Amino acid sequence: MELVCPAGNLPALQAAVDAGADAVYAGLRDQTNARAFPGLNFSDDELRQGIAYAHARQRKVYLALNTYPDSARLTQWHAAVDKAAALGCDAIIAAEMAVLDHAARHHSQLARHLSVQGSATTAPALRYMYERFGIARAVLPRVLSVQQVERLCENAPVPLEVFAFGSLCIMVEGRCQLSSYVTGVSPNRHGVCSPASFVRWEEHPDGRRSVRLNQVLIDRFDPSEPAGYPTVCKGRYAVGGEVFHALEEPTSLNTLELLPRLAQAGVAALKIEGRQRGTAYVASVTRTWRDAIDRYRTDPAHWQARPDWQRALARHAEGHQTTLGPYHRHWH
Incomplete structure (x- = not known):
């Protein structure tokens, strides 16, 4: 299985490659990708350097063009596809059909991966994208059970x-509207949940911190409580006289114990989420998964998830806890 790791900047790309990633995925400094945070992503020159670094070590670079342009801005996404081809990216990761169509028509040699934002969860959906746009791979949404993944691998x-x-998204990826209700800016079109320009942190005399998104109170943290980047889905709200994570408690997806089952199902690639995370996260998580995959390849019959691997991953979990998420569902 290919290990695909995040690169939010050039040092992270180099760290992922050095730690054993087979491929890295990156974005440009604009709204064509779904991690359009200030200070993140690649200039043309940095991406050129990153591709050269990866290719010199026989690794691949995929460019994420996974947001949904409106018709007035579609040419910007087309230009990003052209740039990916010109710079030598090994594939693009796209969701919008018009973007995939442009790539298929003008850069047939550039591999096209269907993004998780494409929300393809059935064999007919995947077959349509393959027949119409010639996709070479599809990234499955994080709402599927392992049984559903196994069935899709068969068909x-x-x-x-x-x-x-990495981060666990409970929404229908590519269709989430939560941030847009609060900010008026769609995460699907503008590249980020909770745009930084709408986020306001407040310090209180007792040491607590509050965070608001466009003046809407999202969460309040105790002095010693870790605070992640605020999103609507992971906030705490007063419901029925109780304050709690009404939609989603901050937690990280960790499928390490499922590695043999995913391999036996025929999964082609394992993806690590986190282009917004730092270089230390990228290096540590990549190194851990590289070791786990290599040991499984060497001796699959006796493979077990080692405690030191799980401890290493737990240190980087969002909310300091991990879950199998929808993978643990037992229904088909």
């Missing part, structure tokens, strides 16, 4: 990639 016309570790 899909293309190799499949699944998320193995």
